[in-house]
Amino acid sequence: MASRTIRTPGIKDVAALAGVSASTASKALNDTGQLRAETRERVRRAAEQLGFTPDSRGRALASGRSFTVGLITTDSSGRFSIPIMLGAEDALSAGEMALVLCDTRDDPLREQHYLKSLVSRRVDGIIVTGRRTEAREPIDVPIPVVYAFSPSTDPDDTSVIVDDHGGAASAARHLLSLGREQIAHVTGPESHLSAQIRAAATMGAAREAFVGQPLYGEWSERWGRHAVDVLLRAQPTVDAITCGSDQIARGVCDRLRELGRSVPDDIAVTGYDNWSVMALASRPPLTTVDMELEELGRRTANLLLDVIAGSPRRGQLILPTRLIPRESTLGT
Amino acid sequence: MASRTIRTPGIKDVAALAGVSASTASKALNDTGQLRAETRERVRRAAEQLGFTPDSRGRALASGRSFTVGLITTDSSGRFSIPIMLGAEDALSAGEMALVLCDTRDDPLREQHYLKSLVSRRVDGIIVTGRRTEAREPIDVPIPVVYAFSPSTDPDDTSVIVDDHGGAASAARHLLSLGREQIAHVTGPESHLSAQIRAAATMGAAREAFVGQPLYGEWSERWGRHAVDVLLRAQPTVDAITCGSDQIARGVCDRLRELGRSVPDDIAVTGYDNWSVMALASRPPLTTVDMELEELGRRTANLLLDVIAGSPRRGQLILPTRLIPRESTLGT
DNA sequence: GAAAATCCGGAACACGTTTTCCTGGACGAA
């Protein structure tokens, strides 16, 4: 039994090597307590020499915190959740927090399972995010929670959301400022809140320049192409189209080009999302609205850190979007 | 001090309520030790009544395991890492393991930081993944590691990779089986291993049906469009084009349509990646090669679980791809 | 020179669980 299997060194090993007690070593490494500078240094060198990395399980137990937050997403495959995730992870890692990923795949059972697991891990906080802007049922855990993108239905919960209204309005105003006078709107299913909001905001901002009715369809290029035909039949003199997504906008551009209409000379087009594979690959590249989701993720994480630190900020935080002007409205 | 702040109940509370000792409660809840069935049941009811969830920090400390694995990715924004991540998370969550996400953003400093953090958390294992198929430097930690997508340069490490050669060959064989006799290949930068491999595999499988030289460029639609012009000038009689990515293939299709060439009647086209927003939105939808990355993630996770359990499987595991036939080769 | 203040560092405990070892009792066999 003399030669135990090799372990990673613990604080006791460091202490022994430095010739002090474990508690002294702890104080030395954490810059706490009253120690001579020389002692501190000696312990530090010992730790260095042994390649000591403190075991956060012990620390977690002692401190009552786990330095971990859970991210629960209804679909991380979606392109909305991912930037949020990344932003959150970025903000958290700066604070030495780890992020554990839970993809529920929209399955309530899986969600329950994950919640239980996170509670059992005594996670310091939870971020909940979804792929729709509709408010969602709050989750019930004895742990700080912040909602991102999909707010909680409970207005007292902390939620960080995108200013969808402002985003759509900024696109419309951009077109007005370029002198466009007949603006149409093509977007996704009317059942989607974001489609409704964007349509309403567009009409509100365009006012008398808005022509016809918003065209609801699906979030696809195909619908964008088809919508052009519908639109041109009803409003042949339209000179601008704002779209509810970059995919739709790309379809719109493609179809317009096929019909020999120039973008933006004849008709200007705007997208929504700033999804680079769509917005940049489109011909011409799309003027679009960036929801700045990574920043949203960061803000969410920082808000969660505040809640954990004991100073919660309740209610909805609405983050601004950013208009990215490109050739589809400006020309070359 | 009598009314302490309300805590989540511990196993001792459960034990007290059931009238047994903590150790007995532990045994009852874990189906271990020698206990009367009646006692077990009593403890279970007590746990249920108190809504007891075991604290995994304590469990981690006692068991020596943390029931956590780290996923280190050089860019999780890439569309390759994400399905891998999801697959891994899926496989791990079944085993009650949590996955902590570490996005290094290709920064060696951040990678070091994350590694230190994972070691400090005494993670049970680490999955390393990247966005390129080139082998990468192994990481040096006293923890089981499995590499996914980007293998380790050390052949003794465990790596799970995609059969890029087989994938490209399957596309070429598919075209041959359809009677195509002049096959060209358009792909990404020659500096990318995957581009080289796919080109070589295409030539090998097409044999005398291969015309000209592989056209190397970039992974973009723009290059795909441009490549068509280059290609048709050099090889006017080509009747099939295999592409190194769906983006390139989409560009190829677009340009061919503009030139009045029918896909697939005049020229058949195949993509690579089965990236649905590209492959399905393309006109016509693309026959393409699916790398089954989510499955790769699952396999990787399961392999890691094996290593953790003590039965490592060294070397490279090469997973097959799947050919997805669609209209761009089959017609309607 | 003695008392007080200050500085250092160690012993012990807490955190929540699992696990090993041990004890007391019931039971059967000789």
Add this chain to the structure above:
DNA sequence: TTCGTCCAGGAAAACGTGTTCCGGATTTTC
């Protein structure tokens, strides 16, 4: 009756850290 066996459950150690308290040593003060 006595010995051994088996069962049910408890006490304590272990995991690795942080923290509180306390005592000894050194310095300061009168």
